[in-house]
Amino acid sequence: MTDGHQAGEIRIEVQTAYLPDQSEPEESRYLFSYTISIHNEGALPAQLLTRRWLITDANGKVQEVRGDGVVGEQPKIPPGKMHRYSSGAVLETPVGTMEGSYGMISDDGDQFEAAIPRFRLAVPGILN
Numbered sequence: 001m002t003d004g005h006q007a008g009e010i011r012i013e014v015q016t017a018y019l020p021d022q023s024e025p026e027e028s029r030y031l032f033s034y035t036i037s038i039h040n041e042g043a044l045p046a047q048l049l050t051r052r053w054l055i056t057d058a059n060g061k062v063q064e065v066r067g068d069g070v071v072g073e074q075p076k077i078p079p080g081k082m083h084r085y086s087s088g089a090v091l092e093t094p095v096g097t098m099e100g101s102y103g104m105i106s107d108d109g110d111q112f113e114a115a116i117p118r119f120r121l122a123v124p125g126i127l128n
Helices: none
Strands: 010-018 030-040 047-059 061-067 083-093 093-107 109-120
Touching: 010 093, 010 109, 030 109, 047 083, 083 093
Parallel strands: none
Antiparallel strands: 010 030, 030 083, 047 061, 047 093, 093 109
8 A cells, every 4th residue: 555646536527418510320420528527636646647448339339449648638637636628439329338547647656547437428318
């Protein structure tokens, strides 16, 4: 056990939106935006190094996305602060889910994973 971060000290909130103007349902192309807020509730600054996403559509098709940072950044988040960014996803179905994790490192060199809880992407009214 280290004095560095525990995964629970990074809290992640998500807001999603369907983008009808950029979607083409007749071509099985549904675009969604999501805004992620990453809150550092730990005692040390933490930097986001990598991301890993699992994107699942209603047909059960899973895409795995891995990469460095988020939207071209590797933000360093001071204690008590948060970093917010927006991005998007394309699904072949009007409903799907995303989940994953961020690879983080705290100022004391402790590397850890911050889990991104599963969230739903859905065309409004589709799930009544």
